[in-house]
Amino acid sequence: MSVVTRFAPSPTGFLHIGGARTALFNWLFARHHGGTYLLRVEDTDRKRSTDEAVQAIHDGLDWLGLGGDGQTVYQHQRAGRHAEVARELLASGGAYHCYCTPEELQEMRDRAKAEKRPLRYDGRWRDRDPADAPDGVPPVVRLKAPRDGETVIEDMVQGTVRVANEELDDFILLRADGTPTYMHSVVVDDHDMGVTHVIRGDDHLNNAFRQAQLFRAMSWDLPQFGHIPLIHGPDGAKMSKRHGALGVDAYRDMGVLPEALRNYLLRLGWAHGDDEIISDEQAIEWFSMDAVGRSPARFDMKKLENLNGHYLRESGDERLASEVAALLKGRDGLVLDDIGIARIKAGLPGLKARAKTLLELADNAAFYAATLPLSFTEKASKLLEGDAASILQAVLDVLPDTEAWSEESTEAAVKAYAEEAGVKLGSVAQPLRAALTGSTTSPGIFEVLAVLGPAESRARINAVCGSAT
RNA sequence: GGCCCCUUCGUCUAGCGGUCUAGGACGUCAGCCUCUCACGCUGAAAACACGGGUUCGAGUCCCGUAGGGGUCACCA
Numbered sequence: 001m002s003v004v005t006r007f008a009p010s011p012t013g014f015l016h017i018g019g020a021r022t023a024l025f026n027w028l029f030a031r032h033h034g035g036t037y038l039l040r041v042e043d044t045d046r047k048r049s050t051d052e053a054v055q056a057i058h059d060g061l062d063w064l065g066l067g068g069d070g071q072t073v074y075q076h077q078r079a080g081r082h083a084e085v086a087r088e089l090l091a092s093g094g095a096y097h098c099y100c101t102p103e104e105l106q107e108m109r110d111r112a113k114a115e116k117r118p119l120r121y122d123g124r125w126r127d128r129d130p131a132d133a134p135d136g137v138p139p140v141v142r143l144k145a146p147r148d149g150e151t152v153i154e155d156m157v158q159g160t161v162r163v164a165n166e167e168l169d170d171f172i173l174l175r176a177d178g179t180p181t182y183m184h185s186v187v188v189d190d191h192d193m194g195v196t197h198v199i200r201g202d203d204h205l206n207n208a209f210r211q212a213q214l215f216r217a218m219s220w221d222l223p224q225f226g227h228i229p230l231i232h233g234p235d236g237a238k239m240s241k242r243h244g245a246l247g248v249d250a251y252r253d254m255g256v257l258p259e260a261l262r263n264y265l266l267r268l269g270w271a272h273g274d275d276e277i278i279s280d281e282q283a284i285e286w287f288s289m290d291a292v293g294r295s296p297a298r299f300d301m302k303k304l305e306n307l308n309g310h311y312l313r314e315s316g317d318e319r320l321a322s323e324v325a326a327l328l329k330g331r332d333g334l335v336l337d338d339i340g341i342a343r344i345k346a347g348l349p350g351l352k353a354r355a356k357t358l359l360e361l362a363d364n365a366a367f368y369a370a371t372l373p374l375s376f377t378e379k380a381s382k383l384l385e386g387d388a389a390s391i392l393q394a395v396l397d398v399l400p401d402t403e404a405w406s407e408e409s410t411e412a413a414v415k416a417y418a419e420e421a422g423v424k425l426g427s428v429a430q431p432l433r434a435a436l437t438g439s440t441t442s443p444g445i446f447e448v449l450a451v452l453g454p455a456e457s458r459a460r461i462n463a464v465c466g467s468a469t
Numbered sequence: 470g471g472c473c474c475c476u477u478c479g480u481c482u483a484g485c486g487g488u489c490u491a492g493g494a495c496g497u498c499a500g501c502c503u504c505u506c507a508c509g510c511u512g513a514a515a516a517c518a519c520g521g522g523u524u525c526g527a528g529u530c531c532c533g534u535a536g537g538g539g540u541c542a543c544c545a
Contacts, residue, residue: 010545045544102543109542118471119541140543158474167472167541175543182545206473206540229475229538236537264481267494271482274493293482295475296538303481303495313508353508364506414504429504441506 003035004196007061007068008075008186010042011053014247015060017299018201018231021265023066025228026199028266028287030069038193039068043076044185060248064258065280073193075185082180085188085218086141086173094217095173097139098125120169141174143214151209156197156226156289163209171210183207187214190223199226199289202296226289229269229296236298251304255327255357257315260308268297277310309356320352320361321345327362333370340369347451350443367437368451372463380434388431389465394421395432396461399454407450414446435464 005026009019030037039061043049061067089095100108100121109119126144133139145168152162173184180188186207190198198208205227215222251261263278270293272278272286312320325341328334344351344365355361367374376384398417400409414432418425429445436448436457449457 008545012545042545048544098543100543105542113470116470120471161473163472169541172543177543179543181543186545201539202474203539204545207545209473227474232538234480267481269481274483276481276494293475297482298480300480300495306495309508350507354506411504418504425504427504433505439505443506445504 001196003030003033004038004194005030005035005199006038006040006190006193006195007066008040008042008200009057010045010182011049011057013053013056014249015057016247017251017265019057020060020064020066020248020261021231021268022200022228023061023064024262024265025226025270025287025289025292026197027066028283029197029199029226029289031284032287035196036069038070038073038195040073040075040189040193042182042185043074044079044082044180044182046076046179049076056247056249063252064248064262073189075189078185078189078192079180081192082185082188083174083178086180086184089143089173089217090141093144095141095143096126096170097130097133098142098170098172099133099137099139100125101137118167120167121171123170126170138176140172140176142170142172143210143217145170145210145213151212153205153208153212153225155205155208156199156224157229157292157294158202158205158227161205165213168209168213173214183210184214187211187218187220191215191218191220195223197224197226199228202227202229226292228292229294231268232296232298234298234300255359255361256304256308257311257358260304260311263311264304264307268299269293277307305356312355312358312361313352315352317345317348320348320358323358324362324365327358328366328369331366333375334366335371336369343368343451347443347447350447350451354441354443364442367439367442370438372459374438374460374463376434376438377440379440380438383431383434383440384464388434391428391431392435392461393465395428396458396465399449399458402454405450405454407446410449411446432461435461 007019007023007026009015009023015023027037029035041049041054041057043054058067058072086095090097098121105121108122112119121142125139125142146165148165150162150164151168152160155161171183172181174180189195208225208227212222248261252258259280262280262283266278266283266287267276270287270291272282272291275282275286278286321341321344324344325336328336328344334340347365347368351361351365354364395414395417398413400406400413414428415425418428421428430440433442433445433448434440436442436445436452442448452460
């Protein structure tokens with residue numbers, strides 16, 4: 001039997017980081033087994049679902065390269081089938097109508113809480129004569145869950161987990177308005193879609209018991225469950241929207257590469273020996289659910305950044321140049337014409353090692369596309385005071401001719417000059433750097449000289465000498 | 470509160486009874502490289518929550534304790 005997994009987010013907000021990892025694990029598991037990875041939008045609660053959220057989730061997934069195989073299933077469109085299954089259950093005696101009002105249920109919970117009893121529906125309509133039904137109260141449909149014995153889940157991550165059936169109550173399948181609840185739709189859809197492995201967050205472990213009861217009530221085969229531990233925030237608390245959890249779009253906006261995020265997320269709760277940098281091919285080959293840990297992991301931005309820096313350095317210049325150009329577009333004092341972009345691309349080798357995110361990369365690359373007059377950082381301006389102008393003037397004189405201009409030739413010339421003048425290379429290189437880049441930090445100064453070319457380099461140095469005298 | 474789950478360096482983790490004086494990575498610190506900043510390289514500090522068992526032998530198995538998390542909706 002071929003493996004079918006699914007990622008089933010509810011469209012009530014962006015695709016958050018925990019959801020992204022759940023999607024990744026489902027994707028990897030399916031790929032590893034040569035199976036299928038499906039996408040299902042859990043939008044049975046129409047009030048809370050928005051089109052924007054659906055779009056945001058698809059965007060996030062596509063950016064991460066974790067779009068589903070085939071068409072996305074929208075759960076609310078299957079309400080008819082869900083109702084049909086509920087009717088079957090009603091007919092077979094596996095479910096019943098309950099006429100409790102929401103107020104009555106709330107009262108039940110309040111009292112249970114006050115008396116320190118478990119908060120469960122007491123099953124008051126379970127065996128009651130339908131003739132007792134009050135007028136004008138639309139009933140919900142509840143599953144007639146077993147009351148004795150226990151329900152056992154053989155979880156791929158958590159192992160054997162069992163709970164006494166008396167701990168579980170008769171949950172609602174169909175609301176009073178006839179629409180299906182999440183608990184019901186999930187089971188029907190997982191069955192109908194042929195899902196063989198349900199991999200999802202640990203917060204669903206408790207639901208698995210109820211869902212297992214429904215599967216059994218319908219005499220359907222249970223899928224294999226795998227409940228992966230949640231991702232916590234840096235403070236150890238649950239990563240929720242109110243607790244600083246960010247959507248994957250936020251990481252994209254920070255300049256994180258999708259492959260870096262994938263690698264990072266993979267290592268959160270899963271390991272393959274001492275391996276840290278793991279390609280998609282290796283991940284697919286190595287991934288298995290029994291290597292998934294059982295304890296929650298904290299999110300660590302520093303490690304993500306480190307990984308991102310690694311993938312940045314591995315990235316091709318073509319791709320990076322266009323990413324940087326897009327990021328720089330519209331900034332003041334920059335021209336992103338062919339020359340500017342060509343310079344950025346040529347400067348990438350030196351730029352890459354100095355950035356952890358695309359944003360940083362763009363910031364560092366901006367000077368290559370800058371127009372005169374350059375803007376200077378405070379430290380750079382300071383470096384240009386004093387005798388900097390005369391030093392730069394002297395450098396201008398020793399710099400090679402246009403035809404001989406290169407990283408090597410400019411380096412040789414400047415070094416020879418420094419030696420002759422009896423000064424350290426740094427006292428020449430730093431003012432030069434300030435003049436050329438407007439900053440005190442940059443890629444190697446001779447690389448900058450070479451990328452900028454003789455005309456632009458001279459113009460930038462001249463601009464400084466002129467203003468300083 | 471009931472139920473369920475978890476617990477190795479600050480963080481992510483390796484470890485599947487002896488090879489653990491507990492390994493790797495991020496971060497931190499020191500040094501090297503060096504025109505700046507990075508990258509890279511070298512090194513250092515840093516952990517088996519606690520208490521009982523089982524066993525010739527426990528980070529590894531069992532039971533408690535403590536701490537943390539999850540879940541208890543006509544939300545998903």
